[in-house]
Amino acid sequence: MEGKVIGISGSVVTVAGLKNPKMNNIVFIGEKSLVGEIVKIEKDNAIVQVYEDTSGLRVGETAIDSNEPLSVELGPGLIGSIFDGIQRPLDKILAKEGTFIGSGVKVDSLDREKKWHFKPKMEVGKEVSAGEELGEVKETSLIKHRILVPVNKHGVIKSIAEEGEYTLNDTIAVLENENKKEEIKLMTKWPVRTPRPVKEKLAPNIPLLTGQRVIDTMFPIAMGGTAAVPGPFGSGKTVIQHQLAKWSDADVIVYVGCGERGNEMTEILSTFPELKDPKSGKPLMDRTILIANTSNMPVAAREASIYTGITLAEYYRDMGYSVAVMADSTSRWAEALRELSGRLEEMPGEEGYPAYLGRRVGEFYERAGRAKLLSGKIGATTLVGAVSPPGGDISEPVSQNTLRVTRVFWALDASLANARHFPSINWLNSYSLYKDELDSWYKKNIAEDWPKLRDKALATLQKEAEINEIVQLVGYDALPEADKLILDIARILREDYLQQNAFDDIDTYASMSKQYKILKLINQVFDSEEEALKRNVLIQKIQEIPIKQKISRLRYTNEDEIDDKIKEIELDLEQIKELNGEK
Numbered sequence: 017m018e019g020k021v022i023g024i025s026g027s028v029v030t031v032a033g034l035k036n037p038k039m040n041n042i043v044f045i046g047e048k049s050l051v052g053e054i055v056k057i058e059k060d061n062a063i064v065q066v067y068e069d070t071s072g073l074r075v076g077e078t079a080i081d082s083n084e085p086l087s088v089e090l091g092p093g094l095i096g097s098i099f100d101g102i103q104r105p106l107d108k109i110l111a112k113e114g115t116f117i118g119s120g121v122k123v124d125s126l127d128r129e130k131k132w133h134f135k136p137k138m139e140v141g142k143e144v145s146a147g148e149e150l151g152e153v154k155e156t157s158l159i160k161h162r163i164l165v166p167v168n169k170h171g172v173i174k175s176i177a178e179e180g181e182y183t184l185n186d187t188i189a190v191l192e193n194e195n196k197k198e199e200i201k202l203m204t205k206w207p208v209r210t211p212r213p214v215k216e217k218l219a220p221n222i223p224l225l226t227g228q229r230v231i232d233t234m235f236p237i238a239m240g241g242t243a244a245v246p247g248p249f250g251s252g253k254t255v256i257q258h259q260l261a262k263w264s265d266a267d268v269i270v271y272v273g274c275g276e277r278g279n280e281m282t283e284i285l286s287t288f289p290e291l292k293d294p295k296s297g298k299p300l301m302d303r304t305i306l307i308a309n310t311s312n313m314p315v316a317a318r319e320a321s322i323y324t325g326i327t328l329a330e331y332y333r334d335m336g337y338s339v340a341v342m343a344d345s346t347s348r349w350a351e352a353l354r355e356l357s358g359r360l361e362e363m364p365g366e367e368g369y370p371a372y373l374g375r376r377v378g379e380f381y382e383r384a385g386r387a388k389l390l391s392g393k394i395g396a397t398t399l400v401g402a403v404s405p406p407g408g409d410i411s412e413p414v415s416q417n418t419l420r421v422t423r424v425f426w427a428l429d430a431s432l433a434n435a436r437h438f439p440s441i442n443w444l445n446s447y448s449l450y451k452d453e454l455d456s457w458y459k460k461n462i463a464e465d466w467p468k469l470r471d472k473a474l475a476t477l478q479k480e481a482e483i484n485e486i487v488q489l490v491g492y493d494a495l496p497e498a499d500k501l502i503l504d505i506a507r508i509l510r511e512d513y514l515q516q517n518a519f520d521d522i523d524t525y526a527s528m529s530k531q532y533k534i535l536k537l538i539n540q541v542f543d544s545e546e547e548a549l550k551r552n553v554l555i556q557k558i559q560e561i562p563i564k565q566k567i568s569r570l571r572y573t574n575e576d577e578i579d580d581k582i583k584e585i586e587l588d589l590e591q592i593k594e595l596n597g598e599k
């Protein structure tokens with residue numbers, strides 16, 4: 017039955033006359049058929065949050081209940097796409113509307129005309145259950161799109177399509193289950209606010225490698241893990257997320273640009289399509305989905321965008337992939353939530369955010385994980401959320417609620433950013449709760465002494481901070497030689513290891529083997545200087561050996577030249593061994 021608009025407050029619209037309105041159902045509002053979602057039911061009225069600009073909408077216009085929750089379309093064609101927060105393809109909207117995204121523009125999320133090459137992998141007569149692979153479509157040069165038996169469906173295969181070209185709506189298989197026939201197509205749908213089911217969650221004991229030294233070495237994230245990147249304005253949150261999108265070893269990347277300035281998104285939209293995947297040399301967009309809801313787009317769609325993103329990620333996880341989701345920034349998402357809550361006249365909690373902010377943040381990160389899938393295969397969804405606390409003060413609600421649930425904390429620091437120390441991840445207060453769980457992986461796959469080297473480096477950096485406080489009191493010259501040594505090594509660690517220039521062709525990415533070799537070398541320097549101190553050699557004397565400049569060039573050294581350069585430096589270390597002090 018048709019309803020009528022009886023009240024409009026910005027993006028929140030009150031509708032009367034719907035028959036049995038249900039929470040989260042999609043309602044089409046007014047002449048333009050704007051997309052909205054029922055977020056509250058008051059007596060018989062439905063309160064609808066509209067995902068499009070409501071200007072021009074008038075009381076008295078009609079509203080139609082779709083009787084379906086807010087859902088995304090799932091099927092070949094997702095990868096390489098650029099969507100808005102409710103999965104409308106931005107490029108197609110732009111083509112239809114010129115430069116401006118108008119309201120009520122109806123375009124399918126996925127192309128209905130395009131034909132995909134389907135290859136069956138099952139035979140007639142086989143009994144299949146949810147999650148099993150019926151066949152595959154080569155979606156891009158990097159991704160094989162596995163066509164699975166949809167969640168909640170099972171049965172005996174009555175027919176399955178031959179290898180050939182099919183559109184998303186063509187039936188590629190028919191299942192029979194207690195005389196009921198079910199047609200399977202290349203495309204399915206899923207409600208964004210409902211997590212897709214898995215068999216069981218697995219321990220996060222494999223790292224998601226990122227090629228970023230401060231992350232992989234000091235504060236690693238697990239595949240299927242969660243990380244928060246809080247930082248003040250301009251501290252490098254977006255650059256870190258871009259780096260992870262470009263270099264992390266996930267199979268699929270979902271990048272959600274949520275409420276950030278239009279130009280940050282333009283930067284992605286213009287740079288990503290030109291980037292190459294470092295492992296394969298293929299276009300990066302062949303493994304990437306972009307969701308853009310910039311600050312100039314409707315606020316309600318921004319609230320939906322992170323759910324759209326995570327649902328698309330779960331869909332690829334279910335094919336057995338490792339998927340990483342970047343959300344930049346979850347603060348803008350929370351602000352959208354606050355604005356909508358205000359319009360709903362809900363009782364405000366801390367700083368005007370709704371009282372359920374913490375629960376929503378928790379539910380979002382809860383969707384991360386490495387998991388045994390319905391099919392028995394393994395897949396993972398890793399979630400990395402940027403947080404932009406006003407003034408950089410993380411005592412505010414969004415940061416606090418995020419830190420309660422995420423297990424990695426990369427604390428970006430304004431003073432480091434001002435000093436051009438990038439990534440500005442503060443090594444003194446950042447942490448990774450996965451570190452211990454990942455140690456056995458690092459020992460087995462990188463080197464037995466990896467955890468030891470890392471812990472020693474972290475301890476050195478911590479000692480540096482303590483010594484620096486003493487320096488303030490007594491001055492550098494009064495320090496014991498052993499402390500001067502710590503300062504020396506810590507400086508190398510900071511400047512030549514933790515710092516990493518995202519915009520340098522070589523430094524932008526460091527393989528694990530490169531990271532290990534440099535870390536080990538710095539440790540060797542530490543050891544030989546310590547030995548020299550025991551022979552009463554002064555730090556000043558050691559500093560005359562031109563080793564530091566060479567170390568500082570290592571990060572700009574190509575992976576295949578690194579061994580030679582390290583050998584050279586090891587020869588220089590011999591010179592330190594020959595130094596002798598006075599008794």
Ligand SMILES: Nc1ncnc2c1ncn2[C@@H]1O[C@H](COP(=O)(O)OP(=O)(O)OP(=O)(O)O)[C@@H](O)[C@H]1O
Nearest residue numbers: 248249250251252253254255438439516517518519
């Ligand atoms: N790893 C890096 N290497 C080199 N430069 C960097 C790096 N990270 C950040 N920067 C510099 O810092 C600038 C700001 O970074 P970025 O835009 O990521 O900050 P942000 O925290 O996202 O800011 P905002 O709060 O405005 O969104 C970049 O334009 C770049 O010049």
Ligand SMILES: [Mg+2]
Nearest residue numbers: 253254276280
């Ligand atoms: Mg940013």
